[in-house]
Amino acid sequence: TQLLEQSPQFLSIQEGENLTVYCNSSSVFSSLQWYRQEPGEGPVLLVTVVTGGEVKKLKRLTFQFGDARKDSSLHITAAQPGDTGLYLCAGAHYGGSQGNLIFGKGTKLSVKP
């Protein structure tokens, strides 16, 4: 069974702090997606990383795909209360369907003003 382990499960920080969320697997994925889910809403895709070693930036968010395409990280600089939410990673295999996406259980982030 392929698993994506996310850590930490919960994170509570003050506004302005930096944080990193990790997504690890023993399996190789062709791409990895990161989502943010706010209370009462469905997940929203933030980014997809497809190349080993790839780094993508989205304003204060930096996403990295591991060289071996088994792990990924999300780093947030100077967190703001608007960053609060559940962050999910999902691994995909090339040529697979949506049913083959493997989701992690998520990291619940709370940023206090």
Add this chain to the structure above:
Amino acid sequence: KAGVTQTPRYLIKTRGQQVTLSCSPISGHRSVSWYQQTPGQGLQFLFEYFSETQRNKGNFPGRFSGRQFSNSRSEMNVSTLELGDSALYLCASSLEGYSTDTQYFGPGTRLTVL
């Protein structure tokens, strides 16, 4: 472009009853996937429909079923509800349903089974 809509948003049922949830995908999207989200298990894939055919199925009992209509709208049905079926049910649509397609999620239906 309107997003994915799900109805109803909240539902309370009792054990043994059945329930039908509805999902309207983004216009032009032909793939609809359903997920169950619980705090303990996270997001788990139920099934995916494409062109009115079930193309993929997750590891859920036969009490969970679905269908897709010619306009790509989809419904899922849960029969003989159990307490453990309490969850947020999410549907997501994408153009063709490939794992590399961007999925757009609806806001979910919160089902509570008493």
